Structures are given as C-alpha cells and as structure tokens.
Amino acid sequence: MAVEIRIPAALRRFTGGARRVEVAAGTLAEVLAGVFGQHPDLRGRMLTAEGGLRADARVFIAGDEPEQGLATAVGDGAEVTILPPIAGA
Amino acid sequence: MWPELTEHELERYKRQIQMAGFGEESQRRLKGASALVTRLGGLGGPAALYLAMAGIGKLFIAHGGTCTPSNLNRMLLMRDDAVGRPRIPTLEIVTSTDYATEENVGEWVSQVDLVCTTTPDFGERLVLNRECVRQRKPLVHSGMNEWECQLTVIVPGQTPCLECLVPEPPEWWDPYGFGVIGPVCGMLGCLTALEAIKVLTGCAEPLAGTILSIDLEEMSMSKCRPNRRSDCGACGHL
Numbered sequence: 001m002a003v004e005i006r007i008p009a010a011l012r013r014f015t016g017g018a019r020r021v022e023v024a025a026g027t028l029a030e031v032l033a034g035v036f037g038q039h040p041d042l043r044g045r046m047l048t049a050e051g052g053l054r055a056d057a058r059v060f061i062a063g064d065e066p067e068q069g070l071a072t073a074v075g076d077g078a079e080v081t082i083l084p085p086i087a088g089a
Numbered sequence: 090m091w092p093e094l095t096e097h098e099l100e101r102y103k104r105q106i107q108m109a110g111f112g113e114e115s116q117r118r119l120k121g122a123s124a125l126v127t128r129l130g131g132l133g134g135p136a137a138l139y140l141a142m143a144g145i146g147k148l149f150i151a152h153g154g155t156c157t158p159s160n161l162n163r164m165l166l167m168r169d170d171a172v173g174r175p176r177i178p179t180l181e182i183v184t185s186t187d188y189a190t191e192e193n194v195g196e197w198v199s200q201v202d203l204v205c206t207t208t209p210d211f212g213e214r215l216v217l218n219r220e221c222v223r224q225r226k227p228l229v230h231s232g233m234n235e236w237e238c239q240l241t242v243i244v245p246g247q248t249p250c251l252e253c254l255v256p257e258p259p260e261w262w263d264p265y266g267f268g269v270i271g272p273v274c275g276m277l278g279c280l281t282a283l284e285a286i287k288v289l290t291g292c293a294e295p296l297a298g299t300i301l302s303i304d305l306e307e308m309s310m311s312k313c314r315p316n317r318r319s320d321c322g323a324c325g326h327l
C-alpha cells in the first residue's frame with residue numbers, strides 16, 4: 001500500500017508530464033519528499049526556501065488542511081490533494 | 090424590501106421560481122441585486138449571460154483591450170442590439186472598457202452587491218479581493234486551466250479570502266499561457282453565475298470557504314476546505 005497523489009495540470013510541467021505519483025505513507029513531509037524525489041522541479045513550487053509549505057501550495061488530506069502541517073501523518077491510501085491556484089478564463 | 094415582479098417577469102422566470110427552495114422571494118431578491126463581472130472572456134461571458142438571463146437587476150461588466158483571434162474559441166459574442174427591445178427584462182447594464190486596477194475598483198465594487206472575478210490575471214484578482222474585503226462584499230472566485238476548474242465563494246471575515254489562498258501571483262502562472270477550450274470555461278462560467286445567484290438570493294448552499302475542484306478530463310470533482318491565514322494582509326484584521 002502507498003499514497004497515490006494526482007498532479008494537477010498546472011504543475012505537470014514540473015513533473016515531466018506525470019499525472020500521478022505513488023509514494024510511501026509517512027508524515028506529510030516524508031510523503032512530499034517522496035514526490036520531490038521523483039520530481040525535483042516541483043519542490044520550489046510547493047516549498048519555501050526554509051522548507052515550509054508555500055502559502056499558495058495548498059495540500060489537503062481528505063479535503064481538510066493537515067492539522068499538524070508537515071508533521072501530519074498520512075496513512076496508506078489517504079486522499080492527498082495538491083491544489084495549486086489557477087486563474088484561466 | 091425586494092422589488093415586486095411584473096406579470097411578464099413572473100411568466101419569464103416561472104420555471105426557476107418553481108424550483109424547491111427558490112420561489113418568488115429569491116426572484117425578487119435577484120431583481121434587486123447587482124454584480125460586477127470583471128473580464129468577459131470564456132469564463133466571465135457565460136457568467137454574465139446567465140446572471141442576466143436569471144433576472145439580476147444590475148450587471149456591471151468590465152473588460153479592457155480588444156478581442157483577439159485567440160479569444161474566439163470560447164468567447165460569447167453578446168448581441169448589443171437585443172438590449173432595450175421588448176421582452177428583455179428590466180436590467181441595468183454598466184460597462185467599462187478598462188481592466189480592474191487599484192484606481193478604479195473602489196468605485197466599481199461600491200456599485201454592486203457581489204463581484205465575480207473572471208480574469209486570468211492573479212494581480213487583478215488580488216486587487217479586487219482587497220477591495221471586496223474592504224467593502225465586505227462577497228466575491229465568487231473561479232479559474233480554470235486546461236481540463237481543470239476551481240470555484241469558491243469568499244465572504245470577507247468569514248471565509249479565507251483570495252489573499253489567504255494566494256498571497257501573491259505565483260511566478261509560474263502565465264495569465265496568457267493556459268490551455269483553454271470553450272466548454273470548460275463555459276461550464277465554469279455557469280457555475281460561477283449559480284454561486285452568485287445563491288449568495289444574492291440566500292438560496293441553497295454556496296461554496297463559502299470551500300474550494301470545488303473539477304477535473305473534466307476524468308469527470309471527477311472534489312471539495313477542499315482551506316483555512317484562513319491570521320497573517321493575511323487583506324483579511325487578517327477581520
């Protein structure tokens with residue numbers, strides 16, 4: 001079991017077009033590190049230089065913001081949503 | 090109170106008045122309501138069209154610049170010649186050929202009950218958001234990219250505002266570089282109008298504080314509930 005994360009279209013240029021990433025469960029920091037391990041260009045779009053989540057890089061677990069930030073546990077099969085801002089019209 | 094409906098309006102809107110939870114009062118509230126739609130592109134065009142068709146009393150529509158060939162895959166050509174003819178509901182239309190800026194949004198937002206931001210430019214959206222927060226006016230924020238859409242209703246002081254979600258325009262977002270096909274922004278424009286109607290009439294459940302995310306490639310949708318940011322430069326003090 002693992003965590004499957006869908007990459008929104010707006011961020012696929014940073015994943016070489018990959019639409020889904022599968023990583024091992026863990027804390028949110030570990031899950032994201034797994035994602036960035038496969039797609040390093042995504043890191044700067046989601047994390048600040050200090051390693052925190054960027055304010056405009058929202059990540060939700062089962063629809064809610066992670067209560068303990070990057071330390072929040074993400075279990076096997078959890079629904080993790082990356083939601084970058086988009087403004088196309 | 091809300092303006093009365095004429096016999097013609099009762100007939101014109103009877104199919105929505107009959108909807109559960111809508112009724113005549115919602116129609117009267119809509120008749121007494123006004124909205125600003127900034128930019129009439131593939132998204133704002135249908136949003137404005139459906140607000141007008143649903144019977145909103147006043148519509149303020151603004152879009153700078155002129156039409157380009159690459160607009161034509163999705164932009165509705167609104168027929169000016171229909172305005173003022175019989176059988177059109179009483180609708181006040183205010184237009185501007187400017188973009189929303191810090192200089193004009195104060196005046197624009199003061200004229201309406203609600204704002205729909207349908208511009209691809211995050212800077213412009215953030216300017217409108219600040220003004221909506223300042224004037225405590227609800228803001229329907231919708232945006233698309235390729236097959237994906239996002240939609241949320243911002244109620245200043247109650248929900249996260251746009252600046253809580255996007256403190257500054259993301260450096261990777263190109264306002265004129267996103268892929269777009271008509272039905273995607275058209276559908277989102279309709280949903281934008283629907284959320285505006287819900288807020289203006291008090292009907293149903295608007296997406297206040299909830300982001301609806303739609304993937305039209307796989308036909309799936311989900312909801313996320315972002316938190317407000319206490320250090321938000323726009324609404325943190327509320």
Ligand SMILES: [Zn+2]
Binds near residue numbers: 251254318322
């Ligand atoms: Zn805010």
